[in-house]
């Protein structure tokens with residue numbers, strides 16, 4: 368099932384752009400560019416903006432934030448399709464920066480070199496501490512190029528309250544955020560050592576993310592690989608994610624998510640939730656997670672909800688998953704509590720149902736390979752398990768735990784299942800995350 372992870376990465380766009388696109392020979396100034404929309408050539412070819420033509424240094428020491436911000440404004444306001452080029456072999460030191468839409472035409476950012484964040488969190492004084500590279504309100508954006516986005520997270524991690532409980536819990540930047548973006552294509556990028564999450568999609572529609580290589584130490588706090596929130600039509604494929612937190616996390620009000628051909632680990636696995644925190648209402652449905660390889664992760668496939676919430680998690684399929692030494696391979700937890708105060712028992716709950724686990728195999732680092740801890744008021748319903756085989760990494764047997772969990776099984780199931788019967792078998796179908804042609 369799994370191919371060589373390196374086969375996920377190919378570095379062709381930078382060469383292609385240089386061969387196929389006209390590169391300007393004389394330096395450009397903003398006045399050239401404001402004229403750009405009226406270029407008479409009427410060429411359909413994108414207009415290439417090499418950031419060096421605007422004074423970027425790319426030496427890793429000079430601050431290129433302002434140049435990048437200005438080049439974005441030019442590209443975004445151009446009537447022609449444009450490509451911002453960050454050439455290979457350079458290192459661009461860039462602080463927190465916003466890339467605002469809407470743009471007049473399609474924009475591509477070709478990151479061939481390295482984008483590097485300031486390592487000192489004090490640079491964020493006066494800026495939003497949750498953001499580094501923040502894209503919002505943009506349609507038809509492509510980010511690719513085979514380059515590296517380095518969050519230089521070490522000092523942020525050292526300040527984290529998860530590392531040192533005497534520290535105050537404060538936010539840290541998500542390396543790259545896409546907010547209210549439509550028809551996004553992100554591909555062929557390496558993301559390393561983010562301050563906190565590596566990549567987040569919030570309130571986005573139609574996103575295709577492929578060939579991403581995300582790497583941070585397994586001890587780095589909150590460094591989720593990809594986070595999806597209030598978004599729909601998201602496809603994540605052919606990526607390798609090794610971090611200190613969730614490989615991919617999906618939270619409230621998201622739907623039509625398709626994740627395929629992803630290798631995770633180390634990290635916390637693939638997670639739906641947490642949902643329903645502070646009595647909130649969250650919905651998540653139509654999620655397909657397939658052809659996944661989880662290596663030495665803390666959790667495998669997880670759904671977590673807080674007590675007191677409302678809404679539902681439904682029509683979620685996990686299929687064709689391989690695991691190696693995963694501590695909690697399958698876990699539905701409706702008693703999730705990640706706060707310093709104990710969470711009181713409540714009657715309200717986010718309903719969990721119509722969840723399938725099909726062809727899930729591998730080894731568990733703990734005895735309890737399957738756990739369905741469902742709400743007292745709303746039991747989990749229509750859980751479907753088919754061909755699940757999770758043996759112990761060591762020599763012990765594995766076991767399942769069920770609390771108020773209802774469903775049905777088919778094929779061979781190990782550890783022995785403990786679901787209470789639901790009438791009839793419901794095979795799920797999820798709406799596809801079809802990405803419209805861009």
Ligand SMILES: *[C@@H]1O[C@H](CO)[C@@H](O)[C@H](O)[C@H]1NC(C)=O
Nearest residue numbers: 391392393394395396398399
């Ligand atoms: C841009 O404008 C400057 C002067 O305003 C001119 O010297 C230069 O040739 C122009 N470049 C292009 C590519 O048009």
Ligand SMILES: *[C@@H]1O[C@H](CO)[C@@H](O)[C@H](O)[C@H]1NC(C)=O
Nearest residue numbers: 525526530531532533534535
């Ligand atoms: C935790 O932080 C406190 C002060 O914020 C510091 O004095 C202490 O050395 C830190 N502990 C560790 C283990 O880094």
Ligand SMILES: *[C@@H]1O[C@H](CO)[C@@H](O)[C@H](O)[C@H]1NC(C)=O
Nearest residue numbers: 597618619620647648649650
């Ligand atoms: C989901 O939508 C509900 C109702 O519109 C809202 O209260 C909740 O905050 C949303 N959750 C997220 C994670 O955006």
Ligand SMILES: *[C@@H]1O[C@H](CO)[C@@H](O)[C@H](O)[C@H]1NC(C)=O
Nearest residue numbers: 644645646675676711713714
């Ligand atoms: C959630 O609702 C319960 C019961 O209505 C209430 O006791 C609790 O204080 C609420 N919690 C929050 C964080 O609002």
Ligand SMILES: *[C@@H]1O[C@H](CO)[C@@H](O)[C@H](O)[C@H]1NC(C)=O
Nearest residue numbers: 663664665692693694732760
């Ligand atoms: C399996 O995972 C456990 C806990 O995460 C770890 O201590 C152990 O070394 C791992 N075993 C192997 C063979 O990698």
Ligand SMILES: *[C@@H]1O[C@H](CO)[C@@H](O)[C@H](O)[C@H]1NC(C)=O
Nearest residue numbers: 702709710711712713743770
């Ligand atoms: C909450 O419910 C669980 C299971 O029903 C029970 O074991 C626990 O004592 C309860 N906790 C509180 C604070 O009521």
Ligand SMILES: *[C@@H]1O[C@H](CO)[C@@H](O)[C@H](O)[C@H]1NC(C)=O
Nearest residue numbers: 679680681718719720721749
């Ligand atoms: C599961 O699907 C059934 C049949 O479509 C539906 O009646 C039920 O509400 C769903 N459960 C949840 C938790 O969404």
